[in-house]
Amino acid sequence: MERLPGGRRPRLVSSLGLGRRSWEVTLDEERGRLAWCDPRPPRRVRGNCFVPISEIIAVEETEFNKKQRNIGRWQKMAKLHAFTVYYVKKARNHRWRCSDVTFWCVEEHLCNQWIQALKELLEMQKSRPKQLLVYINPYGGKRQGKRIYEQKVAPLFSLASISTDVVITERANHAKDNLFEVNIYKYDGVVCVGGDGMFSEVMHGLIGRIQKDSGIDQNNPKASLVQCNIRIGIIPAGSTDCICYSTVGISDPVTSALHIIVGDCQPLDVSSVHHNNTFLKYSVSLLGYGFYGDILKDSEKKRWMGPMRYDYSGFKTFLSHHYYEGTIAYQPAKHTHGSPRDKESCRTGCHICKKSEKQLAEQKKEHGLKHEEGEEEWKVIKGKFLAINAVNMSCACPRSPKGLSPAAHLADGSADLILVRKCSRFDFLRYLVRHTNQDDQFDFPFVDVYRVKSFQFTSKLSEDNESNGMDIGKKRFGQFCRDHPACCCNIVNSTWNCDGETLDSSAIEVRVHCQLMKLFARGIEENCKDEAAHSQSSIEQLL
Ligand SMILES: CCCCCCCCCCCCC/C=C/[C@@H](O)[C@H](CO)NC(=O)CCCCCCCCCCCCCCC
Ligand SMILES: Nc1ncnc2c1ncn2[C@@H]1O[C@H](COP(=O)(O)OP(=O)(O)OP(=O)(O)O)[C@@H](O)[C@H]1O
Numbered sequence: 001m002e003r004l005p006g007g008r009r010p011r012l013v014s015s016l017g018l019g020r021r022s023w024e025v026t027l028d029e030e031r032g033r034l035a036w037c038d039p040r041p042p043r044r045v046r047g048n049c050f051v052p053i054s055e056i057i058a059v060e061e062t063e064f065n066k067k068q069r070n071i072g073r074w075q076k077m078a079k080l081h082a083f084t085v086y087y088v089k090k091a092r093n094h095r096w097r098c099s100d101v102t103f104w105c106v107e108e109h110l111c112n113q114w115i116q117a118l119k120e121l122l123e124m125q126k127s128r129p130k131q132l133l134v135y136i137n138p139y140g141g142k143r144q145g146k147r148i149y150e151q152k153v154a155p156l157f158s159l160a161s162i163s164t165d166v167v168i169t170e171r172a173n174h175a176k177d178n179l180f181e182v183n184i185y186k187y188d189g190v191v192c193v194g195g196d197g198m199f200s201e202v203m204h205g206l207i208g209r210i211q212k213d214s215g216i217d218q219n220n221p222k223a224s225l226v227q228c229n230i231r232i233g234i235i236p237a238g239s240t241d242c243i244c245y246s247t248v249g250i251s252d253p254v255t256s257a258l259h260i261i262v263g264d265c266q267p268l269d270v271s272s273v274h275h276n277n278t279f280l281k282y283s284v285s286l287l288g289y290g291f292y293g294d295i296l297k298d299s300e301k302k303r304w305m306g307p308m309r310y311d312y313s314g315f316k317t318f319l320s321h322h323y324y325e326g327t328i329a330y331q332p333a334k335h336t337h338g339s340p341r342d343k344e345s346c347r348t349g350c351h352i353c354k355k356s357e358k359q360l361a362e363q364k365k366e367h368g369l370k371h372e373e374g375e376e377e378w379k380v381i382k383g384k385f386l387a388i389n390a391v392n393m394s395c396a397c398p399r400s401p402k403g404l405s406p407a408a409h410l411a412d413g414s415a416d417l418i419l420v421r422k423c424s425r426f427d428f429l430r431y432l433v434r435h436t437n438q439d440d441q442f443d444f445p446f447v448d449v450y451r452v453k454s455f456q457f458t459s460k461l462s463e464d465n466e467s468n469g470m471d472i473g474k475k476r477f478g479q480f481c482r483d484h485p486a487c488c489c490n491i492v493n494s495t496w497n498c499d500g501e502t503l504d505s506s507a508i509e510v511r512v513h514c515q516l517m518k519l520f521a522r523g524i525e526e527n528c529k530d531e532a533a534h535s536q537s538s539i540e541q542l543l
């Protein structure tokens with residue numbers, strides 16, 4: 001066997017046919033890649049190509065005549081043996097595709113040796129799922145969930161030898177309830193086909209089930225929740241698909257299916273939301289009061305419009321220009337090195353998330369939860385706000401490719417609390433427009449942003465009600481203001497938008513749980529079209 005630079009031994013090196021030419025193919029276990037190079041590349045064509053083993057989807061023996069490749073005289077001289085390697089090909093904008101390359105040779109033994117060696121290496125990829133539980137919401141987004149799964153995702157899962165149990169949901173909360181009944185521990189992961197609402201259901205089912213099985217009371221806002229190690233995969237088929245976009249970099253079902261197949265893992269912070277010692281919900285993307293709460297409330301009545309409902313209700317809510325009075329108390333996230341005004345954002349293998357996780361674990365070990373939560377300072381802000389947004393991640397989505405807080409981290413144990421104070425319609429529009437371009441949306445005198453680990457909110461209305469009892473006149477006025485969007489006064493409460501679901505209470509207590517759950521995702525990769533993809537396009541010129 002040949003030696004590689006540095007005296008390393010590759011697992012296999014052979015001269016194999018690829019198209020009409022003979023290539024040197026190397027299975028380099030130490031560098032974890034399959035490489036093939038043309039010893040005599042034609043001029044102006046790069047003759048090197050490689051695929052990381054971690055990004056190989058499957059290997060299959062190939063019936064050569066079925067492939068109908070014209071390889072000239074070789075085909076006539078002997079029976080040829082071939083195998084096809086299916087692998088991830090990276091395209092622009094974080095899009096992944098399944099590509100394949102077929103190698104051939106005359107010796108059957110050599111062909112089998114390659115197939116076996118590649119299969120053995122794939123078997124060693126222990127983070128890959130073998131059995132998945134899939135929930136499909138047939139009514140999410142443009143109602144394409146079932147078609148997307150059957151046409152684009154199921155064939156890839158079957159190619160990668162992943163077995164699935166598929167449930168097509170029949171009602172809201174079907175997936176969540178089901179996760180409390182089935183044996184979740186026999187699965188390597190749960191996949192949801194739908195939007196952020198569907199993801200939220202599956203997340204509530206999984207986190208809730210794990211807490212129940214571990215004897216943790218979710219109603220206790222100070223409880224130390226048990227981490228959920230069963231990963232969730234998201235096949236985007238919703239209206240916003242913000243969680244998918246913010247964790248993979250694109251909302252594309254094939255890309256997400258490939259992230260699941262290769263067994264990627266991205267930990268995610270989760271916020272718990274309580275009211276008066278009662279658990280309300282978990283949130284991973286947006287907890288929004290005011291603007292985003294009002295959009296959601298209005299848009300729920302227009303579900304029949306599909307994803308367009310958000311633009312319609314967004315425009316309407318923008319015109320209504322309601323502001324809300326209330327008090328926010330928050331604990332700054334001192335454990336993390338990042339700031340919401342950073343120019344760099346969270347990327348694959350983010351060192352800020354890793355450091356923050358370590359820091360939090362050390363704090364917990366040293367002081368215990370009581371000290372950490374109880375004794376740290378609370379900062380209090382009172383005011384009139386057009387929007388109060390708490391985001392655990394950037395909340396990037398096709399409508400806003402950099403999101404509500406571009407530098408927010410997926411797994412640093414903190415949320416970015418964005419306060420947009422009462423301002424003119426024109427200023428608020430300038431603020432919104434900056435979500436769609438490169439300008440800094442926090443660079444306004446009426447916008448403040450803090451990185452927090454917990455916060456509480458009480459509306460002025462509920463504070464007054466608690467001290468005086470609800471005055472009947474105010475109640476009537478409230479209804480009037482709700483019915484007349486031109487009235488911008490602050491007499492009514494808004495609604496909290498919790499990852500696309502409304503909350504019943506306006507007074508809430510929120511705490512971020514660092515890395516409470518995990519996704520089949522890689523985080524957003526640095527945007528470089530890598531060497532492998534480049535070489536691939538030149539190979540295609542050759543074949
Ligand atoms: C002039 C254009 C300005 C465009 C500004 C776009 C900002 C978009 C920011 C999107 C942030 C999404 C956060 C994610 C939230 C999800 O957990 C949740 C569940 O899926 N989705 C929504 O609540 C759904 C939220 C959907 C929000 C849509 C907002 C549309 C605003 C339109 C304002 C129009 C003003 C025009 C004035 C002439
Ligand atoms: N079979 C069903 N019938 C009715 N509602 C369902 C069904 N299955 C799931 N749901 C509910 O539909 C809600 C919305 O679904 P989903 O998130 O998939 O789409 P969306 O709201 O269009 O997208 P997004 O959340 O990205 O804005 C979820 O909260 C879920 O509880």
Ligand SMILES: [Ca+2]
Nearest residue numbers: 269392409414
């Ligand atoms: Ca975070």
